[in-house]
Amino acid sequence: MREFLDMGGYAAFVWPAYAVTLAVVVANIVWARRLLRQAQAAARRRMAAAGAQP
């Protein structure tokens, strides 16, 4: 396991590269889902406002 983490001496490059990529992937997923939720909430609010005063 230690050998695996050490990456033949390249640990300082390999793991940050994977970490950055993972962070970008996760951020994209979270960001996209949050955008959709916000857009849905905004649409619901608009509908409610329009329904209240037709």
Next chain:
Amino acid sequence: MNWTWFHRLGSPPHAYRLAQRLTPWFAWPAAILCLLALYGGLVLAPPDYQQGEGFRMIYVHAPTAWMSLMVYTTMALAAAVALIWRIKVAHAAAAACAPIGASFTFAALVTGSLYGEPMWGTWWEWDPRLTSELILLFLYLGYMGLRAAIEDPQRADRTSAVLAVVGVVNVPIIHYSVSWWNSLHQAPTVMRFGKPHMSPAMLWPLLVMLIGFTLLFAALLLVRLRAEILARERNAAWIREELGA
């Protein structure tokens, strides 16, 4: 040939529902393929005979670089379709592409720099591919800046679509000129090691990772597309029906 499917894709409620239905069909295979490729790349693939374990960075660098270009091409294609046939949904798709592409271009630059340090002995090399990637990031930032600067959403859509098309014509020219420039001013980039010679055990995780990232992009695009459609169809009746409000 029957073109109704094309026109139905352009209808916001149809596109919204289709995007909703399709998302899991891209998201889950993407997750499975990426995990599989991660295991293959980090564990199963043998170390490169020159770059040792360091070559494993290719499994994140190449897919992010691939994404940066593919997303830009998709964005420009969507923009061209939107301009030619005046399809609102295509504008929404183009707008959804840019932040995804910019973030992966950023990742490609960082992983390229991390890859470069052990291979070239320097964090930044004016290597033609890294330089082109940096310019691509500016193209994305310009596109997003232009969108953000125009208040009227329809004008923002159409103006930025023109920019995306102009940009995609320029990407190959920029890449060619940068390679030409590089070949003049530098002895061919001094690599301490040669390119990894890809044996099948090393190659398949890379291909699987590329497919996985492409599917991930499709899933991200579909989710963002729905948000963009909702923002564009402000008071349509189908939204009420769809959201049950």
Next chain:
Amino acid sequence: MPELQHAALGAPDAAVAGSAAPRAAVTLLAAARLVLQRDLTLAFRRRAQLVQPLAFFVIVTMLFPLAISPELARLREVAAGVLWVAALLASLLALEFLFRDDAHDGTLEQYVLSGQPLTALMFAKTAAHWLLTGLPLAVMAPLAALSLGAPPAALPGIVVSLVIGTIALSLIGSIGAALTLGIRRSGVLLALLTLPLSLPVLIFGARASELAILGDPIVAPLELLGALAVLGITLAPLASAAAVRISLE
């Protein structure tokens, strides 16, 4: 006088009322020439605006000896790059004037409504812009080049490369200026949009000037610059016409 000219652009001419298509009263070439003339006339009434980018160009090239070293031998090594970066920035600075006034006073709207192909009119406007900024830059360049230690034999090559290169820069810039029409404080955005697209021109142009300073043949980069200019001539007016149309909708 300019008002008269552009009123004539699209208006059916009473003198040829008998012709089948009144719009043909002003041919495409004549319309483009009128736009060109009008822009030149207006520019010469505001000479300060013409001189500013040139002064900027000279000041930027002057910064480098002060920042790097007064030794001509050292400056000569970077002279080509300095000249081209300064020319790129100066032409960028001048872009803001390209459409701004015409957008404000409704002239662009008249062009769109004139019935003439907007692409041709955009081309004429860009040509006027180049005559007023690109060409003077190329003419000024020998002075700046000499002050940076370039040998006199290199001057023709530098001027030719700048003449061709600034054509491409004006055309690329016209796209950026058209896209940012109607955006307040668009200066930085204009730079962000235009500079990445201008990089190939910078690369080939600086290389041509560098070879000229070294006394080597400059044909190869000049041909590439020419190719960029031709590509720009064919495609850039289309894109800026599309962008102008969108901004006026």
